[in-house]
């Protein structure tokens with residue numbers, strides 16, 4: 001019996017993916033070996049990597065002007081590599097601060113380059129986006145970094161800002177593939193796979209070839225995006241098993257109708273959960289402004305924090321896991337990534353209404 005898993009990541013994987021993984025674990029494509037046991041330089045894996053790149057390009061509609069890199073180290077490592085690759089010595093990078101993960105991005109970059117905060121919503125408790133009229137940009141900034149979706153605060157940027165003279169860099173860790181994205185307007189996007197794309201241990205970096213040509217700072221070759229691109233993301237031994245599982249997930253998403261289909265589903269799922277919260281007469285609350293309420297991660301608090309432990313215990317008994325909120329906010333958080341179906345949210349909302357009736 002599988003749980004309904006609302007974890008923020010690593011998160012629930014589609015059941016057909018897990019079943020295929022199980023079926024192929026001992027003998028993948030007649031090789032007599034698991035993908036995890038095969039050389040990344042051998043023909044079978046090289047062919048697989050090519051297929052996965054083509055599928056990822058199709059799913060995400062990535063234009064030929066951009067390379068897709070399959071890297072290890074997670075999103076946080078990208079946050080450190082981005083300034084090394086895109087900034088020349090002495091240059092400044094601009095950051096919009098919309099929640100916890102924007103701040104982590106700044107923390108990583110600050111060790112590498114000068115950072116300018118374009119605007120911050122911290123004084124508003126990250127409940128709304130920073131007022132656009134207050135944004136200040138650096139003239140000649142190396143790039144402009146935004147966080148597409150704040151996984152902890154539940155704040156999503158539905159309209160990416162127009163690139164200023166500086167190319168746009170976007171952390172898509174928790175909303176990549178949740179709806180169509182126009183990558184032609186993005187200089188570089190990155191996402192750890194463990195939320196909406198697949199397992200942990202592999203990260204997608206989608207970068208324009210124009211930015212790949214930047215000199216960047218002096219750094220070891222292994223930290224160069226251009227070197228990874230030139231070697232098909234096999235500059236060193238890649239996380240082959242994770243890459244393969246990511247490929248299964250991407251194929252599953254294509255089979256389900258791609259990002260346009262997921263946009264419709266994610267809108268329906270998130271609307272239902274927000275309605276349940278908003279119609280609870282204050283029993284449950286989410287205070288994020290309506291225009292930036294995330295469709296992927298929905299934090300909410302119970303009117304009485306003393307009920308938190310009871311809620312978690314009862315939800316777990318009902319087969320639902322991963323609902324405990326991040327420690328920074330407390331309360332609960334439901335993550336509604338692509339592998340979560342509308343019926344799963346219907347089950348969660350039914351549980352929440354029943355819980356309210358019994359404890360309200």
Ligand code: PMP
Pocket residue numbers: 009073074075076077101147149150151152171172173174192
């Ligand atoms: N950015 C965002 C938006 C995230 O949600 C996370 C992980 N929760 C990270 C960055 C860091 O990702 P990783 O753990 O893969 O380094």
